[in-house]
Amino acid sequence: MHGNVLQLIPAVVFGLVIGSFLNVLIYRLPRGSSVVTGRSKCPACGHTIFWHDNIPVLSYVILRGRCRYCRAAIPVRYPMVELVTGAAAGALGWFLGVTVEALWAFVFFSILLVITLIDWSHRIIPDSLSLGGTVIGWIGAVVRPDITLVDSLLGAVLGGGLLFAVAMGYRALRKIEGMGGGDIKLMAMIGAFLGWKMVFPVLILASLAGAVYGIYLMRRGASARTAVPFGSFLAPSAAFVYVFGAPLWGGYLHFVMGPA
Numbered sequence: 302m303h304g305n306v307l308q309l310i311p312a313v314v315f316g317l318v319i320g321s322f323l324n325v326l327i328y329r330l331p332r333g334s335s336v337v338t339g340r341s342k343c344p345a346c347g348h349t350i351f352w353h354d355n356i357p358v359l360s361y362v363i364l365r366g367r368c369r370y371c372r373a374a375i376p377v378r379y380p381m382v383e384l385v386t387g388a389a390a391g392a393l394g395w396f397l398g399v400t401v402e403a404l405w406a407f408v409f410f411s412i413l414l415v416i417t418l419i420d421w422s423h424r425i426i427p428d429s430l431s432l433g434g435t436v437i438g439w440i441g442a443v444v445r446p447d448i449t450l451v452d453s454l455l456g457a458v459l460g461g462g463l464l465f466a467v468a469m470g471y472r473a474l475r476k477i478e479g480m481g482g483g484d485i486k487l488m489a490m491i492g493a494f495l496g497w498k499m500v501f502p503v504l505i506l507a508s509l510a511g512a513v514y515g516i517y518l519m520r521r522g523a524s525a526r527t528a529v530p531f532g533s534f535l536a537p538s539a540a541f542v543y544v545f546g547a548p549l550w551g552g553y554l555h556f557v558m559g560p561a
């Protein structure tokens with residue numbers, strides 16, 4: 302069941318526009334400023350950015366990555382977030398069509414992208430995203446055809462519970478905070494969207510990727526206590542598992558446990 306180009310173009314445009322809004326969230330949420338009011342301003346010179354300089358991707362290219370007024374460099378993150386979000390919307394529209402499942406997958410993807418970048422730069426995961434996302438995940442389980450509410454509720458409990466147990470164990474053993482409450486709430490959200498069975502592959506993948514990054518940091522001279530922003534690994538792992546996990550992990554479970 303694939304879409305056609307007439308569906309693809311509006312989906313990509315929709316994704317580009319939402320990507321532009323995600324940039325606002327990524328900038329404003331960790332700074333505690335309102336995400337709905339206030340015009341966009343250049344962070345360097347404070348000049349209001351007008352709509353014609355705020356067109357996704359295109360404005361960045363036309364302005365050659367610099368503010369029109371003060372010539373300060375615009376981080377390449379802005380057009381990248383827009384491009385990735387546009388591509389995600391296009392892919393979901395193409396493969397799932399205009400469906401409830403596609404809409405929820407897009408919301409899930411958007412929240413994960415914002416969390417990845419905020420945690421990476423600020424080492425925090427806003428509750429509005431993780432806890433709000435958990436509730437959205439549960440609501441989705443009621444209307445989505447691909448997951449049950451029980452799966453989703455169990456997923457949140459298992460995801461949050463497992464990381465909570467790891468955090469407690471880590472604190473008892475090492476006497477330091479190894480994992481923040483933000484990671485626990487994020488994993489609850491991921492479980493709510495993906496269901497309890499997908500909690501394990503997400504944790505395994507994120508732990509492997511985080512460990513590889515930790516080793517890379519240590520080889521470059523960082524201390525073993527340097528905190529890796531685990532949420533920045535959990536969130537992309539969840540997106541990966543959503544796309545590729547069902548056939549891989551489902552096949553594994555089938556192999557281990559036999560036909561259900």
Ligand SMILES: [Zn+2]
Nearest residue numbers: 343346368371
């Ligand atoms: Zn400026």
